[in-house]
Amino acid sequence: MSSELPKALREYFEQSRVALALASAEGDNHLVLVSPAFSRLTGYEPEDVVGRNCRLLQRDAANVEPRARLREFLTRPSQPNVRTPIVNFRKDGTPFVNLLYMSRLRSIDGKxxxxxxxxxDVSRSQxxxxxxxxxxxxxxxxxxVPIASDAGIVVEGTLLTIANSAAIVAQAKMMLAGLESPPDA
Structure with a gap:
């Protein structure tokens, strides 16, 4: 499916220093494109994840609140974006707290x-x-935005500045500590 994507968008992903993923807005939201920075962060190569839902990164982590936020975003077409920390796992099984940002890309007709x-990765960041x-x-x-626009795609929503980065980092550290602590017997 990535061959159907506009060339400029594919090239943009290839050159991005930020870990990026693009998923279908239909069905199970399978991945159609990931950036090299995504592969460096997660350890997963495109052939490992394209065609699969990104939830594979969550493995068996509970992620109750983040999953609820993501479900709300996916089921509310009027919600332009979502940003939440979520526990993910690299291909080698190493856990990390991912500060996930998601937004819809719409065609000119609004679809x-x-x-x-x-x-x-905010697990150990400053x-x-x-x-x-x-x-x-x-x-x-x-x-x-302009690359997508040239291809007839509208990037929905804008990135809201984090009010308190230290709070996000602290929340991420607590999530990771909960993962690394043995469960109560």
Whole structure:
């Protein structure tokens, strides 16, 4: 399916320093394209994940609140985007807390064609690294909008600035600590 994507969009993903994924807005939201930065972050190569739902990164993590936020986004077409920390696992089984951002890409006629996603490991990051990621993601979205527009695709919603990066990092560390602690006997 990635061959059906506009060439400029495919090239954009190839060059992005930010971990990006593009999923179908239909059915089970299977992945159609991932960036090399996604592969570096997760350890999964495109052939491992294209055609599969990104939930494979969650394995058996509970992720109750993040999953509820993601379900709400996916079932509410009027919601332009979502941003939430979620426990994911690299291909080698190493857990990390992913600060996931998702937005819809719509065709000119308003039909949601794709779901755009960005991933960032906040498990062990510092607030200044998160601020740098926010800057990179904002720049990424700024460059993506005209590329998508030229291909007749509208990027829905805008990135909202994180009010308190330190709080997100602290939440991520608590999520990871909960994963690494043995369950109560």
């Amino acid at each position: 949601a064609s794709y779901i755009f996603a960005s991933q960032f 607030p200044e690294m998160l601020a740098e990621y926010d800057e990179q993601l904002t720049a990424t979205l700024g460059r993506l």
